[in-house]
Amino acid sequence: MTRSLRLAIALVALLAGATPDLAGATPDPAAAVDLADTPIVSVGGAVTEIIASLGAADRIRAVDTTSTHPAAAVAGRPNVGYMRQLSAEGILALGPVRVIAVEGAGPPDVLKLLAEAGVRIDRVTDEPSPAGLLAKVRTISALVGRKAEGEALAAEIEAGFAALAQDRATRTAHPRVLFVIALQNGRPMAAGAKSAAAAMMGLAGADNAVSGFDGYKPLSDEAIVAAAPDAVVFMDRPGLTAADLLALPAIAATPAGRRHAVFGMDGLALLGFGPRAPAAARDLMAALDRHLAGAPK
Amino acid sequence: MSAAETVAIADLTRARRRTGRIALVGLGLLAMAALVLSLGTGPLAIAPDRVVAILAEAATGRAVTGTDAAVVLAVRLPRTLAALLAGGALGVAGALMQGLFRNPLADPGLVGVSAGAGLAAALVIVLGDRLVGAAALPAMALPFGAFLGGLATTALLYAVATRGGRTSVTILLLAGIAVSALAGAGTGILVYLSDDRQLRDLTFWSLGSFGGTTWSKLAATGPLLALALVGALTLARALDALVLGEAEAQHLGIPVERMKAAAVVLTALAVGAAVATAGVIGFVGIVVPHLVRLIAGPAHGRVLPASALLGAALLAGADTIARVIVAPAELPIGIVTALIGAPVFLHLLIGRGTRLA
Numbered sequence: 192m193t194r195s196l197r198l199a200i201a202l203v204a205l206l207a208g209a210t211p212d213l214a215g216a217t218p219d220p221a222a223a224v225d226l227a228d229t230p231i232v233s234v235g236g237a238v239t240e241i242i243a244s245l246g247a248a249d250r251i252r253a254v255d256t257t258s259t260h261p262a263a264a265v266a267g268r269p270n271v272g273y274m275r276q277l278s279a280e281g282i283l284a285l286g287p288v289r290v291i292a293v294e295g296a297g298p299p300d301v302l303k304l305l306a307e308a309g310v311r312i313d314r315v316t317d318e319p320s321p322a323g324l325l326a327k328v329r330t331i332s333a334l335v336g337r338k339a340e341g342e343a344l345a346a347e348i349e350a351g352f353a354a355l356a357q358d359r360a361t362r363t364a365h366p367r368v369l370f371v372i373a374l375q376n377g378r379p380m381a382a383g384a385k386s387a388a389a390a391m392m393g394l395a396g397a398d399n400a401v402s403g404f405d406g407y408k409p410l411s412d413e414a415i416v417a418a419a420p421d422a423v424v425f426m427d428r429p430g431l432t433a434a435d436l437l438a439l440p441a442i443a444a445t446p447a448g449r450r451h452a453v454f455g456m457d458g459l460a461l462l463g464f465g466p467r468a469p470a471a472a473r474d475l476m477a478a479l480d481r482h483l484a485g486a487p488k
Numbered sequence: 489m490s491a492a493e494t495v496a497i498a499d500l501t502r503a504r505r506r507t508g509r510i511a512l513v514g515l516g517l518l519a520m521a522a523l524v525l526s527l528g529t530g531p532l533a534i535a536p537d538r539v540v541a542i543l544a545e546a547a548t549g550r551a552v553t554g555t556d557a558a559v560v561l562a563v564r565l566p567r568t569l570a571a572l573l574a575g576g577a578l579g580v581a582g583a584l585m586q587g588l589f590r591n592p593l594a595d596p597g598l599v600g601v602s603a604g605a606g607l608a609a610a611l612v613i614v615l616g617d618r619l620v621g622a623a624a625l626p627a628m629a630l631p632f633g634a635f636l637g638g639l640a641t642t643a644l645l646y647a648v649a650t651r652g653g654r655t656s657v658t659i660l661l662l663a664g665i666a667v668s669a670l671a672g673a674g675t676g677i678l679v680y681l682s683d684d685r686q687l688r689d690l691t692f693w694s695l696g697s698f699g700g701t702t703w704s705k706l707a708a709t710g711p712l713l714a715l716a717l718v719g720a721l722t723l724a725r726a727l728d729a730l731v732l733g734e735a736e737a738q739h740l741g742i743p744v745e746r747m748k749a750a751a752v753v754l755t756a757l758a759v760g761a762a763v764a765t766a767g768v769i770g771f772v773g774i775v776v777p778h779l780v781r782l783i784a785g786p787a788h789g790r791v792l793p794a795s796a797l798l799g800a801a802l803l804a805g806a807d808t809i810a811r812v813i814v815a816p817a818e819l820p821i822g823i824v825t826a827l828i829g830a831p832v833f834l835h836l837l838i839g840r841g842t843r844l845a
Contacts (some may be wrong), residue, residue, distance in 0.1 A: 269816050272816070
């Protein structure tokens with residue numbers, strides 16, 4: 192009874208004198224521990240992958256829904272939800288943590304609340320290109336205090352891209368690829384310009400069969416036929432198979448459909464621009480070669 | 489009419505009034521319980537006495553340190569107050585609309601606020617991201633845009649439905665459908681133009697959330713919500729008279745045209761400010777007044793305050809669940825309100841449906 196009475200009095204007082212600066216609960220000084228040992232809330236698929244590649248997977252306390260790889264960094268960890276819908280109290284409830292988030296994580300007000308509560312938040316810029324990936328690796332390795340590992344990883348990735356560039360230079364044929372990220376009501380959502388898929392096609396020595404729009408858009412049947420892709424690559428996910436796509440008359444009517452050059456690739460590896468990007472581009476190149484081998488041009 | 493009958497009617501009226509009063513007190517207690525529950529629960533376990541101590545400390549103006557204090561004062565308190573105010577405003581707005589249109593299907597969306605706010609939000613999310621980039625967009629752009637979009641749409645509707653100083657409720661209703669469809673088409677174009685991330689932002693926005701309610705956001709929208717709440721309560725007598733018909737209400741001395749204008753403006757204000765606070769939260773506006781009428785009777789003197797209390801309790805309670813159930817992540821609140829509210833509503837309809845007819 193006295194407790195609820197005190198609560199009521201406190202509330203009335205609060206409401207009467209509530210001003211925005213009441214939020215000024217100062218961060219606990221004890222919370223400002225050494226950042227190098229602070230558990231990490233890793234937000235963004237590529238961020239989690241890079242932290243794990245730097246050998247710091249054991250420091251990841253929680254991940255977001257876009258982080259699905261590797262299992263060592265993700266399995267058994269609490270999930271803080273979609274990267275743009277984070278929960279302030281949810282993250283604070285994880286104990287003393289720091290947040291390393293890919294650019295675009297949010298909502299901004301939640302990040303503001305976290306920062307006000309004394310949580311260190313670092314944002315990592317994310318550009319779907321080899322240079323962007325190397326920058327991401329260097330930024331994150333500095334943030335987690337593993338610069339040496341970061342340089343080694345960056346060198347490895349650079350070597351991978353360099354080898355890929357050499358392979359590309361020896362090729363004369365540039366297959367036209369239609370990348371399907373998902374089927375929407377039976378219609379393929381295709382990758383246009385300025386998408387991570389288009390960037391990966393370029394790295395794998397292929398051309399994007401569709402143009403005229405940015406990002407991912409549903410394609411009409413006629414646009415698919417007109418694009419005349421030599422191969423159709425889709426994002427591996429439950430409920431989407433090569434047979435589903437080949438069953439679409441428009442796709443069956445393309446060169447890719449006629450020679451059954453329709454295959455799936457791992458989405459995060461191919462589109463996430465994480466440490467696996469060079470290998471994924473190489474896989475794409477090899478898969479294209481395999482499916483188009485001996486095909487009449 | 490015999491004396492016995494007169495006495496019986498007087499008894500009935502008295503009994504009704506008593507039930508109404510009891511219902512109001514009960515709903516008030518429910519709203520208080522939701523407030524206490526919302527402040528006391530969350531993903532971070534804080535003992536009840538510590539919550540009280542933090543609030544008491546802060547109330548005396550002293551600085552409180554610690555993560556738990558930050559959670560109570562900067563996270564839970566503003567979002568609890570926002571949920572209570574927005575829930576109350578949405579509940580009252582629903583009662584206003586159902587009273588104005590004299591139709592149990594009326595909901596605050598009828599005067600175009602939701603559709604207009606939705607279009608404006610889509611404009612901010614999609615075009616704002618394209619023109620200046622999501623990172624450079626001020627945090628207030630989305631709530632402010634949604635609020636203005638809602639108000640502008642309602643103003644347009646009101647202008648269409650008003651001729652020679654008289655507002656036709658029927659034209660308001662029909663024009664509302666047309667304008668909402670138009671706004672929906674505009675939103676559709678923006679959805680088509682949006683990329684994957686903008687689409688997800690739009691989807692989450694249309695499901696509502698009190699996550700990220702800061703004191704500065706509450707300071708901007710809270711007074712508007714409170715204004716709409718209090719303003720609506722003054723229309724009770726006029727709405728009761730309107731039940732008889734517009735001409736009859738006029739004869740009873742009710743300034744009908746002014747009352748209609750007030751009801752539309754207050755609804756637009758309530759929904760616009762609620763949408764700016766937490767995105768779209770459906771269901772509360774249409775269902776809360778019905779629930780209230782089932783327990784407190786049809787008199788607007790009871791329906792309006794009771795709708796405010798029940799709306800507040802429902803949203804604050806739903807927000808608590810949204811925060812806790814998938815912690816450390818958070819569920820959009822629109823899912824929770826419909827998941828709890830709809831079965832309760834159905835249950836009441838099945839049990840006492842005849843009284844609605």
